[in-house]
Amino acid sequence: MTQRELEKRIEIAKRDGDIEIHWVEDGFTSLPENIGSLCNLTKLNLHSNKLTSLPNSIGNLSNLTHLNLSHNKLVKLPESMGNLSNLTHLGLNNNQLMSLPESIGNPHSALQLLRHILVTKTRQFDDTTDRNSLIAVTQN
Numbered sequence: 234m235t236q237r238e239l240e241k242r243i244e245i246a247k248r249d250g251d252i253e254i255h256w257v258e259d260g261f262t263s264l265p266e267n268i269g270s271l272c273n274l275t276k277l278n279l280h281s282n283k284l285t286s287l288p289n290s291i292g293n294l295s296n297l298t299h300l301n302l303s304h305n306k307l308v309k310l311p312e313s314m315g316n317l318s319n320l321t322h323l324g325l326n327n328n329q330l331m332s333l334p335e336s337i338g339n340p341h342s343a344l345q346l347l348r349h350i351l352v353t354k355t356r357q358f359d360d361t362t363d364r365n366s367l368i369a370v371t372q373n
Contacts, residue, residue: 240265247271252296257281262306269293280304280324292316303327312336 239261246254247267253276262283269290271277276299284305292313294300300317303326310325315336323337 234259234261236261236263236265240267243267243271246274252276254278264288264291266290272296275299275319277301287311287314289313295319298322300324310334310337 242256243265244267247270250273251271252273254271254274255276255278257278258281260283262285264279264284264287266288267290268288269292271294273296274294275296277294277297278299278301280301281304284302284307286307287302287310289311290313291311292315294317296319297317298319299322300320301322301324303324305328307325307328307330310330310333312334313336314320314334325333
């Protein structure tokens with residue numbers, strides 16, 4: 234799927250006021266900045282694509298409660314994810330992550346509702362990686 238096609242899908246979702254998007258196994262490697270314009274979105278499932286990065290605008294999705302980024306090729310997440318104040322579930326399984334943004338682990342961030350972070354089968358740690366920076370958390 235081309236970036237232009239993806240931008241068009243986002244514009245249609247915005248026009249229709251979609252609150253859930255499930256773009257699974259579509260093969261895209263990046264998201265356009267206009268993903269952040271989907272202010273009504275509560276669930277975003279991008280499982281099993283080829284994402285290597287996310288735009289900073291992902292942090293604008295203030296109504297998002299569930300974000301599934303599992304089975305991609307993400308190496309790094311933007312700090313703006315700390316702005317997802319309603320996020321309760323974050324799926325990051327099977328990516329290439331070496332660490333999580335400080336904004337996710339910061340007790341003063343907007344992520345006060347986050348209850349489930351799933352991070353498994355990530356890249357092998359090397360000697361320079363902080364082994365505590367990758368977490369698998371389930372809180373009550």
